[in-house]
Amino acid sequence: MKLLAGPCVIESEDNIFKIAKALEIYQNDSSIDFYFKSSFDKANRTALDSFRGLGIDEGLRILEKVKNDFGYKIVTDVHESHQVAVVAEVVDMLQIPAFLCRQTDLLVACAKTTKEVNIKKGQFINPPDMKHSVMKVLKTRGCDEVSYENSKKYGVYLCERGSSFGYGNIVVDMRSLVIMREFAPTIFDATHSVQMPGSLGGKTGGDSSMVPYLAKAAAAVGVDGFFFETHFDPSIALSDGPNMIKLDELESLINKIKKIREI
Numbered sequence: 001m002k003l004l005a006g007p008c009v010i011e012s013e014d015n016i017f018k019i020a021k022a023l024e025i026y027q028n029d030s031s032i033d034f035y036f037k038s039s040f041d042k043a044n045r046t047a048l049d050s051f052r053g054l055g056i057d058e059g060l061r062i063l064e065k066v067k068n069d070f071g072y073k074i075v076t077d078v079h080e081s082h083q084v085a086v087v088a089e090v091v092d093m094l095q096i097p098a099f100l101c102r103q104t105d106l107l108v109a110c111a112k113t114t115k116e117v118n119i120k121k122g123q124f125i126n127p128p129d130m131k132h133s134v135m136k137v138l139k140t141r142g143c144d145e146v147s148y149e150n151s152k153k154y155g156v157y158l159c160e161r162g163s164s165f166g167y168g169n170i171v172v173d174m175r176s177l178v179i180m181r182e183f184a185p186t187i188f189d190a191t192h193s194v195q196m197p198g199s200l201g202g203k204t205g206g207d208s209s210m211v212p213y214l215a216k217a218a219a220a221v222g223v224d225g226f227f228f229e230t231h232f233d234p235s236i237a238l239s240d241g242p243n244m245i246k247l248d249e250l251e252s253l254i255n256k257i258k259k260i261r262e263i
Contacts, residue, residue: 010039020036027070035093042077042239079097088110098120161189169196174218190214206243216257
């Protein structure tokens with residue numbers, strides 16, 4: 001089982017290393033393929049003055065240090081095709097944000113690297129249509145047929161993070177996990193799936209109490225991995241705090257997920 005976990009955005013080097021240290025338990029778990037996740041830039045914030053991160057140069061320096069010090073695989077978001085080559089020098093998985101999942105130039109740029117590519121399904125997209133995003137990466141990598149097996153072979157993943165439901169709410173249709181796994185191994189993003197966009201008046205809200213229920217449901221349906229944004233104290237996190245799961249609650253949830261998968 002793949003596990004992508006870490007703070008939403010790089011707030012500081014000290015914060016990153018404290019969280020990275022707390023996640024060592026998963027690096028030493030033979031049943032988990034662990035990736036440390038954090039963003040050097042959150043480009044799709046609601047307000048102009050929202051905290052975005054430390055930028056690409058400082059952010060990659062910190063992520064590379066985490067990689068070297070802890071031996072972690074690293075995943076981070078890329079927003080523009082010109083970022084891809086330099087980010088790929090540090091990370092093991094390139095992540096396409098949900099709003100950019102159809103951006104051909106970005107997908108092709110990622111596909112031209114040797115790194116795994118995790119494509120988040122847009123909140124606005126019908127799950128079967130994610131086949132076309134997968135095909136852009138596979139074709140660039142020399143494969144002409146979309147299938148779960150081919151995507152696994154060529155390092156292409158899909159990620160479910162909910163769908164827009166009216167205004168200010170996101171819901172998860174568990175059928176999408178089954179549908180998208182026809183095209184690629186699928187990761188369930190349990191924390192972004194509880195977002196409530198714009199619900200805090202210029203900020204994105206959420207309901208983190210629903211994270212365990214959605215994660216356990218996804219485990220029961222069957223997925224290839226999980227994505228959790230986590231923090232020592234989500235109430236003071238500089239991005240996506242209302243959606244995050246506290247670090248001291250993550251281990252119990254992961255253990256429950258593992259038991260469900262075993263069944």
